[in-house]
Every structure is written in C-alpha cells, then in structure tokens.
Amino acid sequence: MKLLSKKQLLEMVPYSDSHIQRLEKQGLFPKRIKDTRFAEKAPSYAKAFWVEQEVLDWIQALMDER
Secondary structure, eight states: OOEEOHHHHHHHSOSOHHHHHHHHHTTOSOOOEEEOTTTTTOGGGOEEEEEHHHHHHHHHHHHHHO
C-alpha cells in the first residue's frame, strides 16, 4: 500500500485543496489519513496522506461514468 502526500495528490488530481476538502466532506472523494502524533509540538507537524489505490479507484470511477 502506498500513501500519497498532498503534493503527490495534487499532481494526480487537478483540483484545488479546498475543492478536495469539500468533496471529502460530501463523501465524494477518498478521505485523508491524518497523522497528528507530533502536532502537540507544533501544528505544522500534522500531516495528511491519501491511500493511492483509493484515489486511483476514484479516478477510474470518473472515467467509467463518461
């Protein structure tokens, strides 16, 4: 299983970060995995990742709908 960083995700999906967040909240995009284990030290330490296969499946579903 491979995890994607936000940068890698945005290279695969041509949407803005805010649009991806809206889609996630609506259940229309794969949910991110939040790693906040080190966020107590500094909020910038919190990271988010997406499961690559879930994103690829989402892209495939869009392609199948066309």
